[in-house]
Amino acid sequence: MMEILGLLNDGLWLSLQPTNLLLIIVGVTLGLFIGAMPGLGSVNGVAILLPITFLVPPASAIIFLAAIYYGAMYGGAISSITLGIPGASTAVATTFDGRPLALKGRASLALITAAIASFIGGTVSNVLFTAFAPPLATVALSFGNPEIFALMLLAFATFVGLGGDDIPKTVFSICIGLVFAAVGYDEISGAPRLVFFDISGFLHGVNFLVLAIGVYGIGEMLWTIDSTRGKITSTDAKMSVKGIVSDAKEGMRRGWKGTAIGSFLGFFVGILPAAGATPGSLMSYGVAKMIARNPKEFGQGHPGGVAAPEAANNSASTGAMLPMLTLGIPGSPTTAILLGGMVIWGLTPGPRLFTDQSEFVWGLIGSFYVSNFFALVINVAFIPLFIWMLRMPFTILAPMIFVLSVVGGYAATQDMHDVWLMLGFGLGAFFLRKLDYPLAPAVLAIVLGPIAEPTLRQSLLLSSGDPSIFFTRAIAGPITVIAIILILLPLFKKIWTKVKSAKAETPA
């Protein structure tokens, strides 16, 4: 343990060198804007960095990179809260309560809660990472396909209560998200499927961002204009130091439970390759809602609903580094690019990295701590700017959001086909929104579908088509059972109350 602290100390010192510190500040700021831009995320930030890393010493390169990574993670929450568009799949759950808070004029509360929760989540996972990286890698490896599928089932289960009261419409929304997730290319049989009208743009599938930006950036915006008759009173929050402090206090008082859940749950889901930060943040939101004293407040603008996913996605992003560093296996697209970067720097990612290149590894971990801290400071410093943006007249803000949506829809896949698709989803979402179809389940489903379907079928291939594989394995079994109970519980509750009320109605 002392040895670890010594190494961490060296790593921290390395990050605090003047040049490196400057890189961290620039990186975090850049990352913040990249993350806040719908359609771009940490993947893009890290991808642009790669060629630069060739020109500076590897230690400085990774520090810059960690700073961008953290900055982008914080930034994702900003567009979720201020614009209502999740900038990345990891920030979907943040919109559920962040957006309502902003509409109530409490955007600063949401932004500050997100910043603090992110910081705590990042710190908790850094500590867990520092102390337990190698043994946790073994845990990650024991999660095969059946386990991951069981986990996806659990993620869905935590979201059963998310939709509206109209069950057929909620189920419809989930299913359509799952079907869109299947468009493109069947991983198992290797054949193209659901390539509508033979348009080649469908070959790469329906990107999550295309649906999310369509639904939130266009559909929701049109609905807002229509339902308020264009007279939207944007947030009238005033910014002051005192206000920030009192918001920070309120955010933590009401959001500490969510933060705690997100920090730990996010980390453990994040270390599983294939799962990653998105399911982690979704599940944290679901669990925080479930155990809240008054779950009905979630979705109406509860700081806990911002804190849980934000703590989780930061925690999970650090967690996703674990399989990459210890096993050389990327847990997310971003870490996949990082992995390529390490090869360029002449490092071999894998089990021996911790021993052979300890200076690199600890420099990276040290920079996580420092970047996380600066990300908090810089993020809070920028909050007044985002609040100011929200106070612009709606007729200026709205066209900006539409421009961001179109550019973001293009940037996600660099294909005009997806921009048209996004517009189609947006118009469809507008009509469905008017008729009370809940759309969040569809957005969640398109994120989880591409993980759930292949793992289901890979598991069944493994068991020769025998579904009992999900119940008999030591880890998968209990998760599957819990998930099924959680899914059926609200159904039984509903039937039970119906039976009871029916009995009360029948004349004796």
Place this chain on the structure above:
Amino acid sequence: MRRAEIVTAGVLALMSIYLMWKSTELNVGYITGEGPGGGAWPFWLSGIMLVCTGFIAFNWYRQTSPPSQSTEPFLDGYGKKMLLLVGGGIFGFIALVNIISMYGAMFVFLIYYLRFLGRHTWVLTMTIATLVPITFFFFFEALMRITLPKGMKFLEPFFNYLNTIIY
């Protein structure tokens, strides 16, 4: 609203059937020893969607869902106008991208929205409409190295000139 509810349910039911039919391009059954075929996932989920639209129609008949009780029009005059002006504006924006480039389309769309829908002053309109594309250009092309559509051939010399500045 009430009529829209059943019409939408009908359209969604047709869409579900189309998705089911499209899914049958691959095996939708359960292959012994292998599990579900490549089309099974979308096929059966679309099937569930179809069943859901059935329930939605049933709730409409019983008038239990809020939209099926509502007597308000689905889209009133304001709604129709809004959809045409705003939705049509975005449509025009996207259609222009391939002709006058993403940046040009942005410029035109912002002028349209700010000046004609927002009724802002020309000064404000032109300031925003020029600054936004310029900011986007530097952010995407120079910093992020993501190239956005550049429109038709006649704009090429212009963008090539800009490239000599940023690279």
Place this chain on the structure above:
Amino acid sequence: MKLTRRIALGFMFATGMMASVVTTTTPAHAWEPTKPIDFVIMAGAGGGADQIARFLQSVAEKKKLTVRPLVPNNKGGGSGAEALIALNGASDKDHSILVTLNSFFTTPIRQPNLGIDIQTFTPITMMGVDPFVLWVHKDSGIKTFEDWLAKVKADNGEYVMGGTGKGQEDSIVIAWMEKNFDVKIKYIPYKGGGAVAKDLAGQQIMASVNNPAEAKGFYESGDVVPLIAFSDERLPNLPDTRTVKELGKDFSYYNQRAVVGAPGMSDDAAAYYRDLFGKIYDTEEWQNYMKSESLEPLPMDAATQKEYWKTQVDRHTELLKAIGG
């Protein structure tokens, strides 16, 4: 620390600071790119092809070999079909190039309705070929290929291997083994090489066929054991691993790592790219990369590349027919 233009722009954006910019030299060429070069990758982010593309891009930037940047663009959809369609219909043929793997040959064969004729593409540079090796986990106790064959036979169709999908490179090798050694293997397709490697390390699958570069980390730590190489000669990095040729089977299989231009690219542009990637090929960085990642050189001029494509298409047509893919 030296400031490059991109970092400088970063500073400008983030801090509003102006920084000095480095001037680029202008070499003499008949044709030069006037805009960023669309550097399409036939695979998703993070895979072997992606890694190579980004490495090439990094070398080009470090050595300032291009006046306009190479912009990596992942189009892995439909086994690379998406990338082929994009290049086939590229609006600016002189600024679109492609990093290929063997799906360059297999995808048009397996999806004839795409209407892709790879002979129309413009050959640029063959950067090397990547051999395949059969790996097992060390806890399996299997040390030789013969032991492995015995184990697979004993399991009688229940032996589980993972790969990147039916019709992909590794599945072709596995199908060849099934046919030539009379064994039956349960093949589980995964999304990418990373997921396969993870499940091999976690013993969710029993063996895999991977490039040496992909298995390097686990090999060095001793977690996985190479059994047989599908190369012509023994690999310098795995000198004790026999080749299938030593077993008397005339078979070898490599993944091509080549750069290809869009169909209809002008001769001047093609000459420019051949010069560019020739320079990259000769850099110390690329030569070291090939050595450490076990890539083998296979230099060819443009005409020979077209011939090579023809033989590869014939060969893959046959191999694919054998697996019914």
